[in-house]
Amino acid sequence: MTLTTDLQPAALRRAFSRFPSGIAALCAVVDGEPQGIVASSFTVGVSMDPPLVLFAVQNTSRTWPLLRGAARIGVSVLGSGHEGICRQIASKSGDRFAGLSLHTDDSGSLFLDRAALWLECSVENEIPAGDHAVVLLRVHGHAAHDDAREPLVFHGSAFRHLGVPSFA
Template identity: 35%
Template sequence: MTRASVDQRTFRAVLGHFCTGVTVIAGRDGAEAAGLTCQSFSSLSLDPPLVLFCPSRTSRSWPRIRQGGRFSVNVLAEDQQDVCEAFGSPTGTKFDGIGWRLTPGGAVVIDGVLAWLDCSIERVHDGGDHEIVIGRVRELRVERDHRPLLFYRGGHDLDTSLAGKR
């Protein structure tokens, strides 16, 4: 049996038709906060309460978060595109100008998010050029009622992405 070859550009274009929410995965490397923008996030199990996300193997932030053994998932609101861009940057200045706090449990929570989850790392699996991180939810909270930031067809403006493309 031969394996079909899948062109990476086509793969991205096809999967770009699946709308995802946008999160910032954050944690601490000692006293210093680290974070990354992540669209590959999902609930996994209700009992026990598990979630998963998939950081790139080339991420500089993920190894720092992993060392702490915990991570938070910050669900971004549609008015937080600037936060998404800051944490999507490869520079080390991601938290500059971004308000955040620590919960009593130690979770890094970004100001203005829709909701957040505080998780401990249960397992990390191979996922090709990404890793699959499974986390056990320890605490979670809804912060405000607002529309989520969505990623669709390579952008955040769903109305513009859909215009003329039906």
């Protein structure tokens, strides 16, 4: 294999797509309206003390400036069957929450039903990182759903599912 020095965004996007990642929806009720983004750059276990997770968001995001001011942000780790929900929330037009089964609490955190994991978070720090910002979130509460679907994975610029081997 020969390394390439093509560091143009399209080439890097193709290269980076070879690393599989989970997908999380980060949502809150802001000024009475649901707001949310999806992130394939979401990482858990950044720190246990204090409890921190992180994700990266594009500087051009129109939703992040609205969401970052929320007292609490609900993180829903998406599972198989959530492909359409992921596309809907990531859409740049229309009612991105129409028809979705949602759960909110007094903090304003907004969660998607049937997610594998819910985390209630607040913004701890935001660090400039080129054309993105890396956002550290402090975890204030969590709920793992045992009846949740298998995780949704993004790999090779497509949604994938983890296969469970059959031992017959």
